[in-house]
Amino acid sequence: MRTSVEIEGRPVAKSDEAHADIFTVTPDYFRTMKITLLEGRDFTPQDALDSAPVVIVSQSLAKQFFPGENAVGKQIRPGISVDEKPSRMREIVGVVADIKLKDLTSEPSPTAYMPQSQIPIGAMTVVARAAGDPSTLARPLAQAVRSLDSDLPAYNVKTVEQYLDGTIAIPRFNTLLLGIFAGLALVLTAIGLYGVISYSVAQRTHEIGIRMALGAQPGDMLQLVVGQGLRLALFGVGLGLVAAFAFTRLLSSLLFGVSATDPVSFAIVVVTLLVVVLLACYVPARRAMRVDPMVALRYE
Secondary structure, three states: EEEEEEEEOOOOOOHHHEEEEEEEEEEOHHHEEEEEEEEEEEOOOOOOOOOOEEEEEEEEHHHHOOOOOOOOOEEEEEOOOOOOOOOOOOEEEEEEEEOOOOOOOOOOOOEEEEEOOOOOOOOOOOOOOOOHHHHHHHHHHHHHHHHOOOOOOOOOOOHHHHHHHHHHHHHHHHHHHHHHHHHHHHHHHHHHHHHHHHHHHHHHHHHHHHHHHHOOOOOHHHHHHHHHHHHHHHHHHHHHHHHHHHHHHHHHHHOOOOOEEEEEEHHHHHHHHHHHHHHHHHHHHHHHHHHHHOHHHHOO
């Protein structure tokens, strides 16, 4: 849940209160989820309901609330309590790395973790790490829950991979569609360029014949035709790069782990386009290399 957070010694108006996402967890949660403990300690069984109230905060919360300071040992009051009792100040005993709460594209938000034993919540999510196939744990986990209380339902069992697949399903589908359209555009580009170069070679058959009669070599004709195609391609690539730099920020929501102006991605696209251009120009170029000068000089 998300709630207000009060910092000891920094009273503010209700409207100016800071907010954070709140989790209640049991000991070893961070180890199970492989969330790095950066400072302080983890929760222990000694953090019981009748012991001193404690809290572990995320790195982003520590930086936002205590910039340039060590957050461990500071006191905060999350706006959540048990049995409608007033919430108490809690000592920060640890700082953990940030996580992405909702999806892979969201920025980490300030997060506070409290012991489940001190803030018992009715509904819980059980997280288990398996040495092998995690899906084999579904039945044993459900049986373990029923052994505690036969009326407790265990539902919505998923592996982390299945959970992640659900969060990225729409971006993945949109990316697939864009990939298909991009592939079709690349094929149409190759076909169009092949047609233009072929038509140009046919129109210049007489010129090619004269060049061959004057001593031009087949390699010269290859260079002539491919060079024409490359000039067209480089002009188009230049315009495309300018447009890409302008519009890729609109697609940034579909990207993960790569920036909208990633130089490696742009380099791969440019090389791919040039390879396609060379292939599209190769067949007309071979035709120009095989032109018989005597036939070409009579060509109309």
